[in-house]
Amino acid sequence: MIEPPSVDLVTQVILFAFPIFIVAYSLYLVRVVKGPTILDRVLAVDAFFFDVTVFVMALAAYFRLHILAPTAIIFALWGYALDVYVSKYIERGEMGD
């Protein structure tokens, strides 16, 4: 019989991982502000959005809010829409329909 990790241990591990994620987000935002071309900024915002989904899911697990969990899907779809629209505008000079 293997014991699953206790609720206290899971909470402590999520709290331990939060600062690492926050440092990573700050470094992504440095590239968003600094990036020489617009594609660099969009790539950094894209990686930032896909990591915000992880942050929202970790917040849902930390606060025990199940209603917070499906909102992470919207962030993933936003990042993809930003990628596609910006690359199409750079490539052809129009947004399309």
Add this chain to the structure above:
Amino acid sequence: MIEDITAIAAWAGLALFVGGAVWDLIAAIGMNRLPDFLSRLHAATIGVIGGAFYPLIGISLILLGTDIMGEYRYIAAGSAALTAFLVLLLAPAGSHALARAARKKGLYRKDILVIDQQEGGETE
């Protein structure tokens, strides 16, 4: 038996979550250190697959294996697994669209490009 399997899955989920945080930090450092756009695509791939896909799978396994969220655990775990699947599908497509736009408009450094197969394939 089934309790053993879910307990092992929860421990693996914890390991995936912490490992994903480290991958994300490595990718963020690479996003700042690499020289041009086509190189930064590598860092973005590490940050999305290692830093977003693995921790989402890990959170899903944690929520399924422990009783942290009570009877609503299946809603949250299913949302995490669906988000991981969407990230796995959408991130390479978005990166490819950006790389195609950069290649067509020349928005990368040509002095450090080793080989360009579309321009005759000459090295240096």
